[in-house]
Amino acid sequence: MEKMKFRVLIPEDKIQEKVKELARKISEHYEGRTPLIVSILKGSFIFTADLVRHLTIRYKMDFLATSSYGMYTKHSGVVKVLKDLDTSIEREDVLLVEDVVDSGLTLKYLVDMLKLRRPASLSIAVLLDKEIPREFDLPIEFVGFKIPNRFLVGYGLDWRDMYRGIPYVGYVEHSEEEEKTSNK
Numbered sequence: 001m002e003k004m005k006f007r008v009l010i011p012e013d014k015i016q017e018k019v020k021e022l023a024r025k026i027s028e029h030y031e032g033r034t035p036l037i038v039s040i041l042k043g044s045f046i047f048t049a050d051l052v053r054h055l056t057i058r059y060k061m062d063f064l065a066t067s068s069y070g071m072y073t074k075h076s077g078v079v080k081v082l083k084d085l086d087t088s089i090e091r092e093d094v095l096l097v098e099d100v101v102d103s104g105l106t107l108k109y110l111v112d113m114l115k116l117r118r119p120a121s122l123s124i125a126v127l128l129d130k131e132i133p134r135e136f137d138l139p140i141e142f143v144g145f146k147i148p149n150r151f152l153v154g155y156g157l158d159w160r161d162m163y164r165g166i167p168y169v170g171y172v173e174h175s176e177e178e179e180k181t182s183n184k
């Protein structure tokens, strides 16, 4: 991974353990029903793929693609739906699966949008929940880890659309040059 250096925030084994635990809770919650699992692309593709393979219930899959960050790490404040759902969600039990909640704007926007389509229920599962004060309520039923507010990469999360395949969740460290300078 060339020049970028990452510090591990959540190691691979801890993520895998948590994903299994979430899958167990989700399976219990939807026992006897067939929820529609909606993966929010691109970030949640790895989390979703691992999660659904541990579910013990029947489920259907769909995908939504949104963009909020551009090539930079600062939130643009605009949520754009790049790809909408393939099917109607009326009377469906919908579970939105998201990698990380930052400002919460993406989920807030999607929840408001999807509620208008009258699903039987609408719930959220997120792997990472940044500890940021939010002015609105987000009904997140299934949370993996509460984490500090910093920019993260790996396990689906990108830096400039790269590094999504790193098996752990890491954060960006100063470059070696910077470190050498600051250690002096």
Ligand code: IMP
Binding pocket: 040, 043, 068, 069, 075, 098, 099, 100, 101, 102, 103, 104, 105, 106, 107, 150, 151, 152, 153, 157, 158, 159
């Ligand atoms: P929010 O709308 O501010 O909650 O941002 C949510 C979206 O931004 C997520 O779906 C992620 O794809 C992306 N995002 C938020 N925080 C990070 C991060 O630390 N690293 C990479 N992507 C992030």
Ligand code: MG
Binding pocket: 040, 041, 042, 043, 044, 098, 099, 100
């Ligand atoms: Mg995302």
